Amino acid sequence: MTLVKICGVNDAVGFDAAAAAGADLVGFVFYPPSPRAVTPESAATLSARLAGGPQRVGLFVDPEDALLEAVLAALPLDLIQLHGEETPARAAAIRARFGRPVMKALGVAEPADLARLAEYASAVDRFLLDAKPPPGASLPGGNAAAFDWGLLAGQAIPRPWLLAGGLTPETVGAALRRTGAPGVDVSSGVERARGVKDPALIQAFVTAARA
Ligand SMILES: O=C(O)c1ccccc1NCC(=O)[C@H](O)[C@H](O)COP(=O)(O)O
Numbered sequence: 001m002t003l004v005k006i007c008g009v010n011d012a013v014g015f016d017a018a019a020a021a022g023a024d025l026v027g028f029v030f031y032p033p034s035p036r037a038v039t040p041e042s043a044a045t046l047s048a049r050l051a052g053g054p055q056r057v058g059l060f061v062d063p064e065d066a067l068l069e070a071v072l073a074a075l076p077l078d079l080i081q082l083h084g085e086e087t088p089a090r091a092a093a094i095r096a097r098f099g100r101p102v103m104k105a106l107g108v109a110e111p112a113d114l115a116r117l118a119e120y121a122s123a124v125d126r127f128l129l130d131a132k133p134p135p136g137a138s139l140p141g142g143n144a145a146a147f148d149w150g151l152l153a154g155q156a157i158p159r160p161w162l163l164a165g166g167l168t169p170e171t172v173g174a175a176l177r178r179t180g181a182p183g184v185d186v187s188s189g190v191e192r193a194r195g196v197k198d199p200a201l202i203q204a205f206v207t208a209a210r211a
Helices: 012-021 040-047 065-074 088-098 111-120 172-179 199-210
Strands: 003-007 025-029 055-060 079-082 102-107 126-130 161-163 183-186 191-193
Touching (some): 003 012, 012 025, 025 040
Parallel strands (some): 003 025, 025 055, 126 161
């Protein structure tokens, strides 16, 4: 079954909707400039709403160890997502020090970007393949931008991976057919305003991804 991650969940409405729709993973953004950002305390409160609900992913952008420590002291993350310029050595160090699986996000715009997968393969547990931020974007991700899925044709991705970038309930089916991705990640496509998740769109996305 296709793995579904709802990213940028920042309130109870979004968290409960993701859980009710059967999402496998929810992402909490620990990056203060984002309109989706949460504090360790608010993420812990959300995370405690449903025992046995979706797995909790902490999204970080070039995090200091102190931030990772503070978040992990507040809530039990199942996966650490690195969405900055973390090197393979830094990703491996985070995985070793914090004892959690790591998912490295890589922006894809040309074939050379996919060559980076091999550099990270032994340092991380999963990949998230996303669009690069469009010119002028203020965030490294969550920009409702898609990349050319054709770039993935014939590529052997060396770890389990999620497809991300500009997916919506209307496009996720075609994206899965075209790429054969084992999982998908969405943020903007299930929002009614930037940073505000919409329960109906979350349900529609999960249904379409599993159809
Ligand atoms: O979503 C954010 O605010 C964000 C901030 C900083 C780094 C990454 C961020 N999001 C990354 C994600 O995992 C998104 O789900 C992914 O980029 C897809 O986003 P979208 O195109 O909006 O569906």
